[in-house]
Amino acid sequence: MKPETAAKKLGVLLSATPAEFREGVVSRDELNELQAKPPAWLVELRRNGPHPKQVVAAKLRVSVSGLIRGGITEPLTTAEIEALKAENPDWLEHEQAVQAETRKEAQRLKQR
Structure with a gap:
């Protein structure tokens, strides 16, 4: 491959x-x-790291789209991810809530 x-x-x-x-x-x-x-x-x-966007998104508990909306377009290292978590900007908090709601809805639909 x-x-x-x-x-x-x-x-x-x-x-x-x-x-x-x-x-x-x-x-x-x-x-x-x-x-x-x-x-x-x-x-x-x-x-x-540096980590690809899929890994960064998973570590921050947001979607890749959420990363982009938050202005994160470049790969981040583990230290940068941890600093971002510690800073906890508004966009990150919002995107984590959106992602949590999306997962909750997906789980609800799966159980139907």
Whole structure:
């Protein structure tokens, strides 16, 4: 598979991966090995980032659209995410409430 696809499946930002990862092709077996026994670079990226927008959104408990509405368009590191959580701006609080309501409604519909 393409490196972009593998990076997405691993939950990391492609541009932050090593050159040999970005320039190669990743087989299913290699992807499974990376998931089962992540190398140091992968552990470091997952721990400290920079993180892709899907991961940032999940860590902030908002949607990707909510991130964009809040003005977050670039990848963030774990430290930046934690600082944003500590600051708790109005837009973040609002988007978390919207996301919670969306999940609650989805759960309600699922139970019907």
